[in-house]
């Protein structure tokens with residue numbers, strides 16, 4: 001495998017005609033790290049990935065891979081490889097031949113290319129399927145083959161565009177841990193586009209949350225979760241309340257909100273009425289309407305909830321530790 005490389009974006013902009021898809025974003029991705037570009041549909045994450053790959057021109061700004069500006073390099077000269085959402089395997093070739101295909105194009109001798117393909121199939125735990133054709137594989141298996149094929153070119157940066165979105169939820173979680181294992185075994189840089197905050201949290205060293213062509217926040221998953229910077233980030237990653245408190249806009253994790261008996265209202269920060277109770281297995285989500293008309297959510301561990309169950313329509317008091325509140329900046 002090649003050596004891992006840093007990827008740096010310096011004020012990178014993408015326009016399609018008059019439409020601004022990516023708006024002067026700057027970002028440094030450490031060599032050998034796992035980065036997730038996260039955001040809702042249309043926020044510019046795929047355009048960003050395609051510009052790094054060289055499948056899309058940069059309208060403005062620079063893309064650096066390692067020390068080199070690659071804006072004008074063709075995709076094959078960048079040391080990147082791309083894995084797509086649709087696996088695009090050749091139906092008439094065996095798994096081993098699919099994986100070895102890029103080497104065949106380069107004129108590498110058959111023995112050597114099949115040897116290298118075998119090593120790659122071992123990495124993705126597909127050795128036993130080498131002689132099958134793609135239509136004899138499950139979705140998850142096809143995806144491993146596509147991953148092995150992308151890695152055959154020995155990229156220093158692997159780009160993955162929604163690689164798990166076609167899988168059922170069970171397989172998605174399994175492949176997620178496989179991706180992480182493969183990335184740490186190879187030690188190369190992975191840049192993975194997703195709209196799933198759960199996927200980004202589980203995989204990434206660096207989560208880059210995008211909104212309307214800009215970076216809303218880029219940080220380690222725990223920092224994003226514990227201290228979202230803007231209302232957009234807090235809403236998008238979920239599990240947070242946003243409220244006005246003492247002239248500030250603050251965010252509070254739903255599991256940092258304590259529900260107290262109404263009798264303790266004098267020592268609590270808000271009075272509220274329980275509007276909804278949702279059982280979710282490991283925990284229970286409690287919807288609350290405060291006297292001031294705010295809709296808040298508390299999440300309690302399943303056992304804690306049933307130690308002293310609450311009922312819909314009852315009046316309670318709510319409180320939080322001061323250190324659980326984080327002040328938000330404005331969006332944009």
Ligand SMILES: Nc1ncnc2c1ncn2[C@@H]1O[C@H](COP(=O)(O)OP(=O)(O)OP(=O)(O)O)[C@@H](O)[C@H]1O
Pocket residue numbers: 016019020021039040041042043044045046047048195
């Ligand atoms: N080839 C194109 N021509 C014109 N506009 C485009 C093109 N590709 C993307 N766009 C627009 O640019 C914006 C960003 O698109 P992009 O595909 O990068 O977003 P995304 O975050 O990856 O969304 P999704 O998750 O839906 O793929 C969108 O408004 C989209 O409509």
